Amino acid sequence: MPNGLKTLTRYTIEEEHRHPGSSGEFSALVNVVATAAKIIANQVTRGAIVGSGVQDETSVSGRLDVLTDEIMVGQTQWSGHLSGLLSEQHATVLPSTQRRGKYLLAYDALDGSSNIDVNLPVGSIFSILRAPDAVVAGDAEPAETDFLQPGVEQVCAGFTLYGPATMLVLTTGSGVDGFTLDREIGAFVLTHPQMRIPEDTSGFAINAANERFWERPVRRYVLECLEGVEGPRGRDFNMRWVASLVADTFHILTRGGLYLYPRDTRNPALPGRVSLLYGANPIAFIVEQAGGAATTGHERMMEVAPAHVHQRVPFIFGSRNEVLRIERYHREPDAGKRFDSSLFGTRSLFRPAKHDQRT
Incomplete structure (x- = not known):
């Protein structure tokens, strides 16, 4: 990793240090999601090799839709940072398999999956919301209504882009930062700090x-x-x-x-x-x-x-x-x-x- 670049782990820890009383749960959750993104990136770049021994008519994009969702669930559901997960791959909310965490995760594990078959860019999108106190305390089960919060209530949002480089773009409400996966060290490093969209365009x-x-x-x-x-x-x-x-x-x-x-x-x-x-x-x-x-x-x-x-x-x-x-x-x-x-x-x-x- 070039000198002076900051890893995502250091970035999230420093962000939490700016908020006295933080438990570290949020930074841990972001890093768990980032780990899922690394695994998904590895699977996406394999293309048609994924599940090539499966004897059915399922397309590459169909197989990867299922696989990437399983990766996201497998990496986050057990972590104890979440109370529930939501994606279009599941008819109902998936509860945490460990203790109830403070947060809810809504995600699309493979946005643009139809592009897989023609080798165009795809990615993952995620949104982190706060879970109701009753759910965190264990007095209620996580439900669909818990996710029905307007976008202004989001704690964090991000997406990954699986292209020539694997990128993670993240906001916690204090601007937008972009990270590039350095495969030599297996970590996301800050490469695009405080990204800004020009007000005018053609x-x-x-x-x-x-x-x-x-x-x-x-x-x-x-x-x-x-x-x-x-x-x-x-x-x-x-x-x-x-x-x-x-x-x-x-x-x-x-x-x-x-x-x-x-x-x-x-x-x-x-x-x-x-x-x-x-x-x-x-x-x-x-x-x-x-x-x-x-x-x-x-x-x-x-x-x-x-x-x-x-x-x-x-x-x-x-x-x-x-x-x-x-x-x-x-x-x-x-x-x-x-x-x-x-x-x-x-x-x-x-x-x-x-x-x-x-x-």
Whole structure:
């Protein structure tokens, strides 16, 4: 490890020393989650080798979805730092197998798992909440209702990115710090202290194939970006879509940008696609702590009151000024010029020549 770099273990201990009376339970929990991330990183990098002797039709992503969840449970459930765990892989809350700890853990062990089969970036996302006193004391069993806390109640949030380097990004409410796994010593070391998202950006990430389902404010925003220097924004934009929430988040943390997975009209009963408790809330916490903003389009993401543990929501986040613009467009849904249903305008994918542009 290069001289001067700080390990995650030292980082969490120093953070706890800043809070007199801390028991050390929180720093121990973060390091347990980090250990799970190291094991998952090792399995993810093996790709199709994982479970290659299994004689069934399960895809690599399907096998890794199950395996990574088992790793997260296996590393945290016994530790005594938690009262309960929650993920989409389980129909009910998993209680601690040891003593009741102060915290609850909501997580997605393998975000973007569909990218595994084509060797694109994936990651893990986690959110730490406080457990009710009655649960910690053993007077009540951990229940789904214990997890129904708005994002502002989070104690800690983080994600790991399994790419060319394995990264862990973390916030405890005092900014955002990024750690890189040094495989020589087997530890995460602080490499990206106090990450900040630029307030302005000329890049956005959205799945353009869903354009016909977007609400008018989102279509207005994207069209104005695509019009570039000749449109109302007066500058050119870049559009991309990785289909991996953690990969897009890390890009925004390092270079700025806007991520949109907006409300759409495909299924009125399912207006959003991103999990609130173990996706949108932890990412929103990180983004806000890095100077960005996160919204559903209509309200601040961190203030959404969860209705049920597997609730899914529209999710827009990134550079603050662009998020504020999107929110303004949602407050004035009928404003802006009229446009047709084609994302790329009335002629074709290609920009018309200057002398032939239509009004």
